[in-house]
Amino acid sequence: MDLLNDLALGFSTALAIQNILYCFVGVLLGTAVGVLPGIGPTATVAMLLPITFSFEPVTALIMLAGIYYGAQYGGSTTAILINLPGESSAAVTALDGHAMARQGRAGAALAAAAIGSFIAGTVATVVLAVAAPPLARVALQFGPAEYFSLVLLGLIVSIALARGTALKALAMIALGVLLGTVGQDIYTGTPRFVFDRRELYGGIDFVSVAVGMFGVAEILRNLENEQASTAITSRVRNLWPTREDWRRMAGPIARATGLGSALGVLPGGGHVLASFTSYAVEKRISKRPQEFGNGAIEGVAGPESANNAAAQTSFIPLLTLGLPAHPVMALMVGAFIVHGITPGPNVITDEPALFWGLIASMWIGNVLLVLLNLPLIGLWVRMLRIPYKVLFPMIILFAAIGTYSLSFNAYDVYTIVFFGILGYILIKCGCEPAPLLLGFVLGPLLEENMRRALIISRGDATVFLTRPISAVLLVLAVAALVLAVLPAIRKRREVVFTEEE
């Protein structure tokens, strides 16, 4: 049994003391930033990335991954208790979760979210372990033309991540790709758009872009309207769900696990889509659709399971193709590269301990999260009382220190100012920052593979259409683009997103 051997290797790596420790630190931090409004996993991972440079690669990735899926857990806590989703994927959880909390059933809602997430996370980790190796083998046969088409598909699918119009999301992606061209050209070494600044020769640092767009801009957004902090309405008791709850939860959890695992694999699709879809499915097949919105436990268990399953399987494109499906994944690509590992199909054969260790750590992380969240729920509730006027200076200061320590270059700090302001203006005008960051990270890959494919084909641009895999991927990309722009579907998306407000 190859899989068992591989998993054994993974667990022996993940169970090393320092790996468990940093897995714990990761999920703890992840839960914290998921609970705290105003800071998300993207900004956190970006700020902490420089610190992990001195770690062993596997330890660094285990911790960063822990922050990512830990935030999914934490985000549901605030959604249920104070109707404030800490993470965008928890937005649908707030609908029924908060209704349950108002009826005094916050405990059952939190338990449903945690249990559903745990089951879904466990199953999705197995899916990841089973599906990744064959996919990596397929990916090994990809040439530059296929990679170009795949990256293009991933970028276009990421429109689904964005609120607002598809046109703006598309413009944000293209802007990200454009900003990614700053720095020395890979083939000729010509410095492009550097204004004779040595600091720009290596390109704009993606950590600065992420911290600026997701940290600084978000804080400016929150400081527009300063209100007194929301009072927490309910005290949490009766954590354990009733027998009736269990019966009603089982179906949604099972369905959402499958749904989330599948949607998480889509490059750019990810966990937000999964939780919205799961909610829609449960509402449609329920015998009591009128209960949805008024505290149906299915409406908590389903989306929460779906987003956690998707959070796990969204590592599949990262680990097999080197394609990030989420801004956090884009940052993890950076973490791989800093440690001298090129993310992609070779990771699984060149670094088996890292690959399987990371997968095993996700299961361990899910166990830790259940232990952290259910008995310690009181602690997280208390953390909500930290006033924002203490929180945002902390984020700004840590952002400055974190980006400065990247390479001890003040220029990186000025970059977060620039992207903070740019991001703020763009967000204020209805453009989401996530597509820009994905475009920024994937842009250089797009250019490199496009030029390499053209060199191999002797300048024949039809190579992207004559190679079958590449052609299929391009057709999918066009289909995704058409779907995103079609008015009917756009209206559906708007409905889904207005429901969350």
Place this chain on the structure above:
Amino acid sequence: MERRRSFPDVVVGTIFVLIGGAFVVGSLGYELGTPLRMGPGAFPLLVGAIVAALGLAIVVKGFIAGEVIPFGRIPWRAIAAIVVALLFFGFTVRGLGFVVTSAVTALVTTLASSRVRLLTAVAVAAGLTVASTLIFVVGLQLRLPLWGPWLGF
């Protein structure tokens, strides 16, 4: 259909046009090459043109059927405080050292909130300085000098 003019759409579309256009102009200064061997200018030229075209589409749409977005007020005080704080950090961290720079940065940032009193701001800044020194310098062993040469000791 009712004509809805959207100010944010026009603004953001113009930004896309300007940035895309700037990159297009800039990339014309580099070698474009042939399809077989694309020069350093070709890809930015292509993408810059796409950004500018999409920006133009957003502007046009903003005049005809824009997306109505509540613009809200602009927190000038917060923007000023945070920009100054971050620039200060970049300029002085080498010269003044970690402790003084962190303290001033945190203090200036705290003033971004219009609901904060000076005493609270000082307390928050002091607490954050101690915390970040413990976390980053003592705990994580970042190679940052605590006190810088500008302080004269």
